[in-house]
Amino acid sequence: MATNPYPRTKRGAERREQILRAAEAMIGTQGFSAASIADITRHAKTALGTFYIYFSSKEDVFRELVLEMGQLTRAMVTQAVADAPNRLEAERAGLKAFLRFVAERPSLYRIVEEARFIDVEAYKAYFTNFAKAYAAQLREAEASGELRPGDAEVRAWALMGIAKTLGERYVLWDETADIDHVVDEAYSMIRDGIAP
Amino acid sequence: MATNPYPRTKRGAERREQILRAAEAMIGTQGFSAASIADITRHAKTALGTFYIYFSSKEDVFRELVLEMGQLTRAMVTQAVADAPNRLEAERAGLKAFLRFVAERPSLYRIVEEARFIDVEAYKAYFTNFAKAYAAQLREAEASGELRPGDAEVRAWALMGIAKTLGERYVLWDETADIDHVVDEAYSMIRDGIAP
DNA sequence: TTGAAATATGAATCAGTATTCATGTTTCAT
DNA sequence: ATGAAACATGAATACTGATTCATATTTCAA
The missing domain is CATH 1.10.357.10 (Tetracycline Repressor, domain 2)
Known part of the structure; x- marks a missing residue:
């Protein structure tokens, strides 16, 4: 539910931003339910699990x-x-x-x-x-x-x-x-x- | 995708209406994805499968x-x-x-x-x-x-x-x-x- | 009255996907 | 340089819920 802590490293901050932008693109075009976490991480060129390092859920x-x-x-x-x-x-x-x-x-x-x-x-x-x-x-x-x-x-x-x-x-x-x-x-x- | 044919019997017309009203109530309060077909048929006091006699899908x-x-x-x-x-x-x-x-x-x-x-x-x-x-x-x-x-x-x-x-x-x-x-x-x- | 067409049932199928986790790899303060 | 903390990975888990289907039951035109 709550937002995960902000990343401590430069790489972390970049990844988070990548994922956020990918989420914007995917949710913005496909809609919330049609856009899967897999879509988002694929678009962000990162692994599925990485999403949950920065966000606690799709709603987040x-x-x-x-x-x-x-x-x-x-x-x-x-x-x-x-x-x-x-x-x-x-x-x-x-x-x-x-x-x-x-x-x-x-x-x-x-x-x-x-x-x-x-x-x-x-x-x-x-x-x-x-x-x-x-x-x-x-x-x-x-x-x-x-x-x-x-x-x-x-x-x-x-x-x-x-x-x-x-x-x-x-x-x-x-x-x-x-x-x-x-x-x-x-x-x-x-x-x-x-x-x- | 297409709408199912309109019911031929009086009972059919009534059931269809029941289900439509239940769908209005459920989708209207819970939202489209949160409202399940089971919710709708339960509220309409009918069996799950009955839904598909009158409508081809939830989108329908x-x-x-x-x-x-x-x-x-x-x-x-x-x-x-x-x-x-x-x-x-x-x-x-x-x-x-x-x-x-x-x-x-x-x-x-x-x-x-x-x-x-x-x-x-x-x-x-x-x-x-x-x-x-x-x-x-x-x-x-x-x-x-x-x-x-x-x-x-x-x-x-x-x-x-x-x-x-x-x-x-x-x-x-x-x-x-x-x-x-x-x-x-x-x-x-x-x-x-x-x-x- | 009767039987073919309509309608009713709900368990079983089927598909999808959010979230977790055990196991590496990288970063950076010291 | 180094090791503890951060971060990365993706297969496995866990669950939900839409749709189908084989099997009754009911309707109603003839």
């Missing part, structure tokens, strides 16, 4: 991948949003960055979504943490008059929902979609709504 | 449940939206109806989401069909001036994303949430956006 690597994804996503969005002139532009930039991220690491995206069925706690933590930070930003912007007043938490979840679904539809399913167009249209709706 | 019942969910959701939303005075009010009514549906049949909702990992085609079909009808409605409303012009397809997916995520966060995860409040806030954002 999986959890680590979900955590990693959370950190990566947050870091990437934070950075993408950093130099937006105001909150509205930050929304556009954040959405675009997220969709780009999905395009670049579709496997990690899939892993996060599958977490819902493998490790609910990790899944909830991922989105709850993200939503908390997101809502705080919205509240600040609202206070400074950059946004119309409204429930920041509901808005944060709604906006995350938009990003997730558009990522799935226009990035994962449709490799020819015009991302910029999608972002523009979604942003327009987010900013001004659909009322005439 | 699962697919049927996803289809059923699609029909139910569409029927329910269509009806809820039927007597809205205009498209904007239809949006509010549709969102509220969807959240109520999630509250009433959390297991079917979970099944649809898990379909993404068990039967991608069924999953895509579910949302693609829904989105197609949804976008058509939006286009009509736009043509009659009830909505501000915009890409109806992107809007449809974005709006579905909002509904899905709010359903997950405020209905499945939080049984004490004030659904009406959530609907009002989300609707306000959908109608007028977040710009001041």
